[in-house]
Amino acid sequence: MMSHGAESDSDDGMDDFMDKFKDQRYKNGFTDNWEEEFNKIPMFMKTAPEEIDPKKYPELACIQSIIHDEDRSPEELAQSLKDEGNAFFKEKNYKHAVIAYTAGLMKKCGDQELEVILLTNRAAAHFYLGNMRSSLNDAVAAKKVKPDHLKALIRGAQCCIELRNFSESMKWCDEGLKVHPTDNKLQELRATADKHKRAAERDARRNKVKEKKLLGEKEALLAAIKSRGIKLLQPRSAAKGSDSEDEEDRCSAAVEQLSLDGLSSREVTGAQVSLDEQGSLHWPVLFLYPEHQQSDFISAFCENNCFSDHLSVMFGEELPPWDSDRKYLPQNLQLYFEYEEKETLYQVDLETSLLKTLQHKRYLVKAGTPSFIVLVKGSSFREQFLSGKKVHGL
Template identity: 30%
Template sequence: MSRIEELPDDFDESLNLNEAPPEVTQDLPQPGAGFDAFAASNEAPFPINEERLKEMQNDPSAPDMPPAMASIKSHSKDELLKMMNKTPLFMTDIENAGDENGENTLLDALTAMQNEGTRGEVAQSFKAQGNEAVSEKRWIDAKEMYTKSIAVINAKEDKWEKPESLEEEKKLLLQMEEVSHINRALCNLELGNYRSCTLDCAATIKLNPNNVKAYYRSSMALLKLERVDEAEDAAARGLAVDSENKALQTAAKKIADRKAAIERVAAKKKAELELARKKNLVLSTALRAREIRTRKTDQPPEMEDAKIKLVPDALSPESSVEFPAVFLYPMDAQSDFVKGFSELHSIADHLDYIFPLPWDTKKEYTFGNVECFMQTVSGGLIKAGKKLPLLQILTGGKVEVVDELVRIFIVPLSKTGAFIAEMKARKTG
């Protein structure tokens, strides 16, 4: 029997071992040790090419290389790769792993070992290898071993030895199937394969509805997937089986904390949406009461957080409306952006601090030497009084605020004729 069954969830604690691990034989390189093990034991991993070695050793008086080093140094890179591929430890291409006759006795021996015994014993062997890999936190290797164990159990072709007791074999297969699924669920959880983890847990619960680890691992995977309600249900089902299980209690608390956090975020989002809805309702009511026309296009300009709003209180209809505005100087291809233009202020209020313009070397833009225009709904122009409150200019529906932005053209008196002619040409064109 294997010395490790279902693996614990808390890896800060020791594994539940049924017996002590076997003592390591120091005289032989251990499986998986690679070239380091051969070097330590002075064994040659590959045949030594004596002729190549003699060519390399220019100094006859130099000491001989250790066998492990000589076996590697006496071959080219390509030769080493080919020989490594014939060794199960380094094998990457099984089709080219044989000798000139297509045979590989070491690989055949290992394959035969995996097929020795009953179906249950082979599955148990793969499961034991998986457990050893888990003890070293080699999650990918462990997952592969558990997958092989499950594949042996579910294989349609029965190529293994017949068991002495069919009843005992059936029990062993059921046990190995449950353990392999729940242990593979652990690997998937550690690897971040959360959906696969839940599928393994579901398979485990189908075999054994009282497997507490399946509920725990499923709940943690579901929590990672942000399927919090399902995670909560899985933890609750596990606690119904074992109400004193510490891992499940911890999981349930994590899930409850996450659910509470999500609910807080959702409540905050809902409150924000409700507040925005109320602000928009009050603002739209205020604009309709003032007979100010607005329109939105599919390509609004980028204005960051600038928008039409009521100040100082966005929820009070008695507040003033404030608009983002752009002062356009079309005859010089320049502009100025005003983030907040109150309906109570005039164009003159802003020109007072904008003028003089830093780029106006000809001194054409002075308060008494410019005219202000705005486009009408039909595409024509109106002259906007510089000293009129913005509310008076916008009220009545002759002009409209497009994409929440008030557009005002500032033109020198000497160029107004050319500007008007250009705008008419655009309209008719």
């Protein structure tokens, strides 16, 4: 948000020029084609022509010749480029203003006052373009040339606020107030920077407390999992074993490197294993029904509960709509988990607790979500699905 009008952001008496301009009258009136004629005046052109015809655009051709007249001194050329930049700035064409001010600075005219104006004006153009770092660099350069330059000090403080470097903004304000002790803008910026600094420090303290709490919860969760001997399948990058490493060794490595890298289910399912106040773990659990390519998800399966506790509810009075044959009755269901490395299935007793199953030496929790396959006892699909696989009981 602009704190000053565009005219007040450019230096060197443009306001006086505009006041004088108001008292002058055009000697030649416009015709009925006034819009076309108006567009030929350089200051009011909406777009610059690709080719400048001196007969069609005499004023613009004159300005161009003045700007690029190499016979003129570097100071005169820099002054002309500054004026061109100011014209662009007033039109809010900040990109072209930056180009003009930059060209003026490249003339290295040696006039420190003019160089400071070019730098502060370019800083203003960069500021409104959102180039805060470039704007700050110009303010710094201007302050080096003229340490007490008010606009440079104000712009530096503004940029630091936008860059959320509130302490640095206060330093700029303090430097400025030493030489401009009554300047309202510097006082206002310092108060704003101080307010933001205090808020940022407060937020940082809160975040630190929050992070410490989360770290404690994470450590307690990992300790609870490790104490139970539950193995998490870590991402390949975390398990530093070779591809030929024995699976049992990899499981052991997974426990040794136990971390929340193996509990990434929150990103996929929106749930993650948690530890309640009584010290019990609650896992997100996935049930897969390959016969119908369906699944069920339980977001918080208490480790002390048996599988039958959930399946009897899921397949109780009302069977799922995809079970057209009405065969997924609790008494018909069989539960398995897969040991993928050996293409082996382990059948799970429905009266077994989740904890006991997860503690099995062949069970690996993948992506933080234990998963189980549900089949119908005696069905043709079950026979086909188990064909070629080794099946063990727990």
